[in-house]
Amino acid sequence: MNPNKTIHPILKNNYIPRLLASGLFVLSAFAEFEIADKSAQFWLLILFALSWPHIARFSPFFSKESKQSELVNMHIDAIFSAIFLIVLSTYHFAGLVLAILVANALFIGFFKLLLSTLATFFSLVLLWHLFISPIDLQPASIAAQLVGGAFVIFYYSTFATMGYHLTRNMIKLNRKVEALSQTDPLTGCFNRLYLDSNLNSELNRSNRLNYPLCLIFADIDHFKQINDHHGHVVGDAILREFVHLVTLAVRNEFDWVARYGGEEFVIVLPNSDLKNGTRVAERIQKKLAQHKISVEDSSFSITCSFGISCNNTPSNLGTSELIKQADKALYLAKHAGRNCIKTAKQLSNNEPR
Ligand SMILES: Nc1nc2c(ncn2[C@@H]2O[C@H](COP(=O)(O)OP(=O)(O)OP(=O)(O)O)[C@@H](O)[C@H]2O)c(=O)[nH]1
Incomplete structure (x- = not known):
């Protein structure tokens, strides 16, 4: 030896x-x-x-x-x-x-x-x-x-x-x-562990300094079909490009993106209310519409559904409640035909089961 x-x-x-x-x-x-x-x-x-x-x-x-x-x-x-x-x-x-x-x-x-x-x-x-x-x-x-x-x-x-x-x-x-x-090794954004340990402190800071905090649940539409028809290599490349486009659409120093799992991502926007969150989601939607993702000589267009919640709607939401509300709003968006944005405000009348 x-x-x-x-x-x-x-x-x-x-x-x-x-x-x-x-x-x-x-x-x-x-x-x-x-x-x-x-x-x-x-x-x-x-x-x-x-x-x-x-x-x-x-x-x-x-x-x-x-x-x-x-x-x-x-x-x-x-x-x-x-x-x-x-x-x-x-x-x-x-x-x-x-x-x-x-x-x-x-x-x-x-x-x-x-x-x-x-x-x-x-x-x-x-x-x-x-x-x-x-x-x-x-x-x-x-x-x-x-x-x-x-x-x-x-x-x-x-x-x-x-x-x-x-x-x-x-x-x-x-x-x-x-x-x-x-870090999520595939996309380079934060992972679930980071989300779980940092969302709470982000929320506490927002309550202490008395500013709103907005959470966007983003889920790529029909991602399974992309995987099934084009393979996981293409699916992986699309996930990476999606995160890249999302990071271009949010504020560098304040907002952050974490992979919640699979093709679901959470975007945290400190000092932002539902209106600001909706604007960011629209910006991402626009970027996705304008940008064709090229992988292995083919190009792909993807769409995404968004569910948005804010800690002041209703007031003083905790971490799990904030995520739950955004998830429910996302569910609404998927049921409304996908490629659309729903907020927690729209939940009361259309509360999913
Ligand atoms: N390529 C790739 N695929 C993944 C990864 N993680 C999860 N997936 C796939 O993501 C797909 C998620 O499918 P669904 O949950 O049915 O969602 P969907 O097809 O996007 O349908 P909707 O969300 O209802 O529009 C599954 O096929 C998973 O295998 C990953 O890291 N890479």
């Missing part, structure tokens, strides 16, 4: 910086000759430093999910840095580490991660200092300080870059998931 194929870009991208940081770590540890002379742990540490970037890349710790795994890796990085400080037996770099970490945090806004890795880092240094051996405050050799300083700067700027990329990727992914969960 080629491991490159299964490695997530985050783990892959951080491999080289981590390897270089480990190299600098090894150099700085070697520069501290006194420790090299007497400590077996020193050699273990070197071994770990050299193997860590490979482990971090090829064997995701604790989680198969690469991003989660990279967060764990960052904590191991923090432990690694703490051991580095202990080995060099100086607090000289601690202030530098802290300053760089704070700067990183300001830059990447990744405070939670910063705090938890900082806690890991300092608790390890403290535990070592209290229970194992007091850290000698004597400064390390000049060579160790130089290479170690380079290590600290490089290591933590890498850490910041990783955090930054992680955060950016997560934000991007979240936005993508959110957009996908709200």
Whole structure:
């Protein structure tokens, strides 16, 4: 199996910086000759430093999910840095580490991660200092300080870059998931889920600010025949074009369209009454009449029936009542021969069963 194929870009991208940081770590540890002379742990540490970037890349710790795994890796990085400080037996770099970490945090806004890795880092240094051996405050050799300083700067700027990329990727992914969960994949308009969760807040806003809200139920006429005679590919293309035409007929920033199901769509018009809603439905009707939809060298004309309700007719309608009224009006429109517009006002005399 080629491991490159299964490695997530985050783990892959951080491999080289981590390897270089480990190299600098090894150099700085070697520069501290006194420790090299007497400590077996020193050699273990070197071994770990050299193997860590490979482990971090090829064997995701604790989680198969690469991003989660990279967060764990960052904590191991923090432990690694703490051991580095202990080995060099100086607090000289601690202030530098802290300053760089704070700067990183300001830059990447990744405070939670910063705090938890900082806690890991300092608790390890403290535990070592209290229970194992007091850290000698004597400064390390000049060579160790130089290479170690380079290590600290490089290591933590890498850490910041990783955090930054992680955060950016997560934000991007979240936005993508959110957009996908709200969008109808075929037509690109909002889906039923979005309608169900947003109509209520739209209605509350309209009641709070005391303006009317209009809801149009639009249903393409005889859509089954189109599917049956020309196939679902044509039907799909017609649905897409229909949504395109509807979006051209409504106000960009205020109104929105959601697919209720099949060939039924709901158009929500904030700050609009039945009159405004009827005007919008007429505009859509006109666009449909003027526009032939071309699919696979054929062109099609479609018509649509509309049922319109408004939260002030009668007053203070709730979400489900608003939808119900528009649906009933749509039923009237279908029964009146299709390609026509009916409003909730016309319901009382012709209430469908
Ligand atoms: N191509 C395509 N067809 C769909 C999709 N969703 C639902 N349909 C079809 O839409 C048709 C809806 O048919 P009906 O509910 O009978 O409505 P209609 O033929 O438009 O009749 P009226 O609404 O009474 O004018 C069915 O044939 C469904 O299979 C879709 O995503 N793509």
